[in-house]
Amino acid sequence: MVTQEKFPRPLTDQEKAWLRQALSLLPTGEYFGGGRWVDIETGEAKPLDPPVDPEPYLAQIEDLVVVDRCRCGNPRCHTVDFQHYRPGHSMALVHTNTDDGRELIVFEDEETGWLTQLEVIG
Ligand SMILES: [Zn+2]
Numbered sequence: 001m002v003t004q005e006k007f008p009r010p011l012t013d014q015e016k017a018w019l020r021q022a023l024s025l026l027p028t029g030e031y032f033g034g035g036r037w038v039d040i041e042t043g044e045a046k047p048l049d050p051p052v053d054p055e056p057y058l059a060q061i062e063d064l065v066v067v068d069r070c071r072c073g074n075p076r077c078h079t080v081d082f083q084h085y086r087p088g089h090s091m092a093l094v095h096t097n098t099d100d101g102r103e104l105i106v107f108e109d110e111e112t113g114w115l116t117q118l119e120v121i122g
Contacts, residue, residue: 008065008083015080015118019061022094022106026052031094057093057108060115076102076122084114 011019025031029048037046070079090107098104098120107117 005069007069008067011061011064011066015066015078016061018098018104018118018120019064019106019115020058021098022096022104023054023057025094025096026054026057031096032092033095056113057115064115070119074122076120078102078118078120080118082114082116082118084109084112085116090116 022031028035029051030036031052032046032049034046034048038044039046065083066080067083067085068081070077072079086109089109089111091110092105093108093115094104094106096104102120102122105117105119105121106115107119108114109116
């Protein structure tokens with residue numbers, strides 16, 4: 001089943017929830033798996049990363065607009081671009097997992113700090 005989506009559109013409640021879940025890891029230092037993911041070589045949990053203030057990112061959520069989404073066809077893929085997306089300027093801000101075990105990655109523009117992409121892949 002393929003639903004034809006119209007863009008731009010506001011974020012869904014699920015997309016906002018994923019963003020909030022991911023951004024909540026910024027102040028704890030767990031945003032790249034620190035304290036949770038085990039290094040295969042050493043067998044030790046990855047160290048925490050330095051705390052990051054989530055407020056500048058949380059403040060953007062209500063103003064974000066989805067302008068496009070991935071068309072790879074994988075039903076477990078829910079990857080969307082926001083209006084601030086610029087090719088070649090996005091870097092991962094948070095890398096974690098959804099409650100149903102998919103990868104959840106939030107990207108920001110490395111120069112402006114705007115949130116640019118939400119990537120959920122199974
Ligand atoms: Zn995809």
